Amino acid sequence: MASxxxxxxxxxxxxxxxxxxxxxxxxxxxxxxxxxxxxxxxxTLCNLETLTPVNVCRVCVVEVEGSRVLVPSCxxxxxxxxxIHTDSERVQHSRRLVLELLASSVDMSLxxxxxxxxxxRYGAQPQRxxxxxxxxxxxxxxxxxxxxxxxxxxxxxxxxxEACGVDAQNxxxxxxxxxxxxxxxxxxxxxALPESACVxxxxxxxxxxxxxxxxxxxxxxxxxxxxxxxxxxxxxxVCPYCGVGCMLELHVQxxxxxxxxxxxxxxxxxxxxxVKGRFGFQFVQRRGRD
Amino acid sequence: METLVNVLDILVDGGAAFAATGTxxxxxxxxxxxxxxxxxxxxxxxxxxxxxxxxxxLGGGLREGRTLSAILLGGAAGSFVTGGQLDVPLSFEGTRxxxxxxxxxxxxxxxxxxxxxxxxxxxxxFFRHESCGQCxxxxxxxxxxxxxxxxxxxxRKTSNRDADVALLADIAQAMRDxxxxxxxxxxxxxxxxxxxxxxxxxG
Numbered sequence: 001m002a003s004x005x006x007x008x009x010x011x012x013x014x015x016x017x018x019x020x021x022x023x024x025x026x027x028x029x030x031x032x033x034x035x036x037x038x039x040x041x042x043x044t045l046c047n048l049e050t051l052t053p054v055n056v057c058r059v060c061v062v063e064v065e066g067s068r069v070l071v072p073s074c075x076x077x078x079x080x081x082x083x084i085h086t087d088s089e090r091v092q093h094s095r096r097l098v099l100e101l102l103a104s105s106v107d108m109s110l111x112x113x114x115x116x117x118x119x120x121r122y123g124a125q126p127q128r129x130x131x132x133x134x135x136x137x138x139x140x141x142x143x144x145x146x147x148x149x150x151x152x153x154x155x156x157x158x159x160x161x162e163a164c165g166v167d168a169q170n171x172x173x174x175x176x177x178x179x180x181x182x183x184x185x186x187x188x189x190x191x192a193l194p195e196s197a198c199v200x201x202x203x204x205x206x207x208x209x210x211x212x213x214x215x216x217x218x219x220x221x222x223x224x225x226x227x228x229x230x231x232x233x234x235x236x237x238v239c240p241y242c243g244v245g246c247m248l249e250l251h252v253q254x255x256x257x258x259x260x261x262x263x264x265x266x267x268x269x270x271x272x273x274x275v276k277g278r279f280g281f282q283f284v285q286r287r288g289r290d
Numbered sequence: 291m292e293t294l295v296n297v298l299d300i301l302v303d304g305g306a307a308f309a310a311t312g313t314x315x316x317x318x319x320x321x322x323x324x325x326x327x328x329x330x331x332x333x334x335x336x337x338x339x340x341x342x343x344x345x346x347x348l349g350g351g352l353r354e355g356r357t358l359s360a361i362l363l364g365g366a367a368g369s370f371v372t373g374g375q376l377d378v379p380l381s382f383e384g385t386r387x388x389x390x391x392x393x394x395x396x397x398x399x400x401x402x403x404x405x406x407x408x409x410x411x412x413x414x415x416f417f418r419h420e421s422c423g424q425c426x427x428x429x430x431x432x433x434x435x436x437x438x439x440x441x442x443x444x445x446r447k448t449s450n451r452d453a454d455v456a457l458l459a460d461i462a463q464a465m466r467d468x469x470x471x472x473x474x475x476x477x478x479x480x481x482x483x484x485x486x487x488x489x490x491x492x493g
Contacts, residue, residue, distance in 0.1 A: 130448075
């Protein structure tokens with residue numbers, strides 16, 4: 001017997017203007033979605049399609065006519081008649097300053113190449129705050145065998161907190177502690193990971209854009225100078241542990257699995273895995289019966 | 291609370307009677323917390339649009355033999371005005387016209403004995419401490435603002451004055467334009483007004 005199919009609420013198209021282009025976009029879309037529809041490269045740091053927008057990094061801000069301040073394009077929904085400017089002097093200024101302020105306080109060397117591209121596009125010069133500018137530099141936290149936390153690379157994008165919370169894992173092992181410049185990601189009462197609520201799903205690593213959260217295998221190889229992405233092969237497979245069918249990407253260097261990820265756009269995982277899929281790969285590499 | 295008290299007047303006497311006091315765009319009265327170097331600091335209720343000069347006179351004016359340095363209008367998130375701006379009407383539109391704000395209604399009068407530089411450092415410290423740390427412009431901006439102001443006013447040898455004053459203005463604009471909330475958006479307001487109005491960082 002045929003059953004009803006839910007096709008969602010009907011949505012209207014709303015007229016907006018972006019950088020002088022008039023277009024119709026779907027009601028309920030964010031300004032960022034609309035910009036991407038026009039192929040306008042908009043920098044984002046705290047935004048990820050699988051997570052709820054937190055609009056904290058402010059690098060995606062755009063100018064909306066009639067608004068006193070710039071608005072975050074990642075979370076502001078389009079409204080009929082909005083006149084949006086994505087490359088005005090004010091927008092360029094704030095994007096430049098956000099990148100400068102971050103790069104002057106955080107080690108962003110392991111960020112994706114597009115982040116460095118935005119820095120040169122907006123002429124960011126983090127060194128102009130002076131050599132005495134305070135940073136979040138601190139020793140790497142190595143307290144378990146699976147992953148490390150290097151908070152000198154943390155830009156506080158909240159992605160790991162969201163992935164650990166309601167957006168994926170619902171474990172709530174980490175949150176933001178402290179405030180102002182001292183705000184940081186922490187476990188409850190700053191306990192070491194093994195004593196925390198962490199279940200080692202590694203979904204925080206999966207969403208971290210700066211390399212602050214990293215497989216211990218990758219960290220150790222980087223320390224030893226042997227990490228070489230050019231020599232790595234990515235093999236796609238399906239997790240063998242249960243019947244859910246999570247897609248795995250095994251990153252293999254010198255015939256050894258060095259990291260496991262899952263594609264963000266995979267319908268089963270949305271990029272998220274569990275401890276078995278993420279870290280339980282050692283048996284594949286057992287060569288003998290020892 | 292001030293708003294709720296106004297509601298009583300409006301309910302008892304009607305909106306028209308309430309709007310008869312004040313200016314066309316800023317109706318009724320407003321509580322001003324007059325503090326600093328005046329003879330009678332305190333909370334004064336005056337009609338909207340009362341000139342700043344009249345409010346200070348209501349508070350007994352300056353102490354004997356002292357001259358006015360500056361007035362911080364609207365609290366730490368407000369801005370400095372000078373002795374030349376004493377005729378500004380204390381209304382939303384009047385203060386807006388000179389680039390200031392009524393803010394919280396705080397009016398801090400500073401005479402020639404005031405340590406304006408110390409007050410600026412105190413304001414910078416206040417905002418760095420009050421920033422919740424959520425958004426980048428405020429979290430790092432308030433920190434950098436304090437650092438730069440410190441080297442401009444204290445560790446003078448380490449400061450390239452012109453570059454640092456320009457840097458402060460750059461940070462101010464980004465905080466004003468891109469911070470999430472009103473705290474970050476106004477965290478540079480008083481300091482920028484001191485640079486522009488009081489010329490404190492002119493060397």
